[in-house]
Amino acid sequence: MSPLLRNALPTSFAAGVLSFLTYFMHGEHHLHVVLYIQLFVGSCLASLVILTQLQQCTLSVAMTLVYQVGVTYLAGLYLSRAFYRLLLSPLNRFPGSKWARLTSFWLPWQNRRSDCFRQLKHLHDTFGPIVRIGPNNLSVAHHKAVQVIYGQGSLCTKAAWYDLTRPMVSLQTFRDSRLHTERRRVWSIAFGDKALRGYEQRLKVYREQLMLHLTESEGQPVNVTRWFNLYSFDFMGDLAFGKPFDMLQQGEHWAIQLLTAGLKPLAFAFPVWFFRVLIAIPGLSRDWWRFIDFCAQRMEQRLRTPVEVPDIMSALSAPLKGKQPSSAEMHLLRGDAQLIVVAGRSVPAKPSFSFTSPPEKKYKYPDTPLMTPSDTTATTLSATIFQLAQHPEQIEKLRKELAPYMTEPNGEVLNEKIANLEHLNAIINEVLRLHPPVPSMLQRKTPPEGIDIDGEFIPGNTVVSCPQYVLGRSSQIYEKPEEFIPERWYLQPDLIKEKKAWAPFSTGTYGCIGKPLALLNIRTTLARLVTQYDITFAPGEDGTSFEGKATEKFTINFGDLMISFKKRGD
Numbered sequence: 001m002s003p004l005l006r007n008a009l010p011t012s013f014a015a016g017v018l019s020f021l022t023y024f025m026h027g028e029h030h031l032h033v034v035l036y037i038q039l040f041v042g043s044c045l046a047s048l049v050i051l052t053q054l055q056q057c058t059l060s061v062a063m064t065l066v067y068q069v070g071v072t073y074l075a076g077l078y079l080s081r082a083f084y085r086l087l088l089s090p091l092n093r094f095p096g097s098k099w100a101r102l103t104s105f106w107l108p109w110q111n112r113r114s115d116c117f118r119q120l121k122h123l124h125d126t127f128g129p130i131v132r133i134g135p136n137n138l139s140v141a142h143h144k145a146v147q148v149i150y151g152q153g154s155l156c157t158k159a160a161w162y163d164l165t166r167p168m169v170s171l172q173t174f175r176d177s178r179l180h181t182e183r184r185r186v187w188s189i190a191f192g193d194k195a196l197r198g199y200e201q202r203l204k205v206y207r208e209q210l211m212l213h214l215t216e217s218e219g220q221p222v223n224v225t226r227w228f229n230l231y232s233f234d235f236m237g238d239l240a241f242g243k244p245f246d247m248l249q250q251g252e253h254w255a256i257q258l259l260t261a262g263l264k265p266l267a268f269a270f271p272v273w274f275f276r277v278l279i280a281i282p283g284l285s286r287d288w289w290r291f292i293d294f295c296a297q298r299m300e301q302r303l304r305t306p307v308e309v310p311d312i313m314s315a316l317s318a319p320l321k322g323k324q325p326s327s328a329e330m331h332l333l334r335g336d337a338q339l340i341v342v343a344g345r346s347v348p349a350k351p352s353f354s355f356t357s358p359p360e361k362k363y364k365y366p367d368t369p370l371m372t373p374s375d376t377t378a379t380t381l382s383a384t385i386f387q388l389a390q391h392p393e394q395i396e397k398l399r400k401e402l403a404p405y406m407t408e409p410n411g412e413v414l415n416e417k418i419a420n421l422e423h424l425n426a427i428i429n430e431v432l433r434l435h436p437p438v439p440s441m442l443q444r445k446t447p448p449e450g451i452d453i454d455g456e457f458i459p460g461n462t463v464v465s466c467p468q469y470v471l472g473r474s475s476q477i478y479e480k481p482e483e484f485i486p487e488r489w490y491l492q493p494d495l496i497k498e499k500k501a502w503a504p505f506s507t508g509t510y511g512c513i514g515k516p517l518a519l520l521n522i523r524t525t526l527a528r529l530v531t532q533y534d535i536t537f538a539p540g541e542d543g544t545s546f547e548g549k550a551t552e553k554f555t556i557n558f559g560d561l562m563i564s565f566k567k568r569g570d
């Protein structure tokens, strides 16, 4: 070994350890990872030049030296980090796999079948209410945690995960609470009572198209997972851009296919820095940019076109008072427009890492298994039909409750008439308990001073999440947790031990602002379905694929569910 190398190696190892202790151990780094890689590669190249030009080394000697010094630096950095994570981290007292302590790729490996909610249930069944799921991540399935972590006045903030699309932001991805509050104020106008009544008018058009398809199916199997998605996306497209994607009439739109492809990587719950490195690789995120461009074009068209019945964009663009938006305002409007399209999914629109682009055409839609994006309202409707088809007595009960209000000849009913029906709401609550559309990874960061959950201290700057799917099926929180008993929500309250653990729309400052719209849609659609059709599993359907093939990409995507809808009285 040359004397140069003999001195350089211990020094670079020490530099690696030191950079971990003084820099990488503290704060967040996910936004700078690409810069770090560039700096590292840049330093290696600069060292090569210095060694060959100033130190008169041959190229092969210089390359060996740079390679060994670089590797030793990284060894110092990563070994010290591993040592800290395995032996010194304050999170080590929480149970979980040793691999979860060591690497943030442990969870993606567990999620390789895209079923994070199932993996978390298994982990909590094995290890208890608080489980270590990453070097700095805890999953907390404790009823008191929901309010402490998400509730009004919580000191927890949105975790680094929400920086996935930076610099593009939307209401959902603001991590700065002041900016979030300002934007939420604008959004809240879009969900006032008057605005909702307008959306209800707009919704009827798409419901009519859905009902027409069900009637025309004449009892033949209909894949509800798919059809509720088409229905939801048309409606959300209408609210965002003043016109639908025409998916109920023409099948899946290419832009929604881009979105679907873009959501695939989410299934693995990769660390956010890894996503950002992928986005930075030219070509990999091409589909993502095409989806963004599509939304931007539609949004700009919408701003130029006045609408008779206000949509969500009417409220979001109102502060412009007809002025041309500045580039910052335009950026935000674009982010929010995408959020509306995917908001039913409640995810910040994600970059797509697909190597192939779906063709730019609209697809015809046979009721065959096809990868469709799933939206939260649609998944709730599908899960409700899944439960009702297995519990015909609940359909009967619901029909009786609805009967006095279903007086319109076309079968429609206004939300305001049925909004307070106990059994209808209880069915929806029970479905959301057993099948929460956002089942697990609502990540928050604890404040620097840490938080206390029922006497258990969780250190500051830890990433925590409360998995609704696990909480919803916990015997600590519900009696007979695996059974579908809507009555627990009004007639048998003793079947719920801890009501505050139920938060499928999340809660507090960042809770779902679209909840009234989602409930309006679910109530009125359900009312029409159960009063107009006999609903049963189609021949050969037993419901196993629906849950068995469910995958999670932040929101849940259920498997196909073939249902036969027979017009009542036929």
Ligand code: HEM
Residues within 6 Å of the ligand: 171, 172, 173, 184, 339, 340, 343, 344, 345, 346, 376, 377, 380, 436, 437, 438, 442, 504, 505, 506, 509, 510, 511, 512, 513, 514, 515, 517, 518
């Ligand atoms: C059953 C249907 C729905 C469920 C279960 C649901 C659930 C959720 C959840 C859990 C969050 C919190 C997400 C987070 O903290 O990252 C959220 C946020 C949000 N949801 Fe929904 N959602 C539903 C429907 C809708 C609809 C129809 C809209 C309409 C546009 C909507 C708009 C939003 C928006 C804008 C946010 C971000 C709020 C904020 O950060 O201040 N949601 N939703």
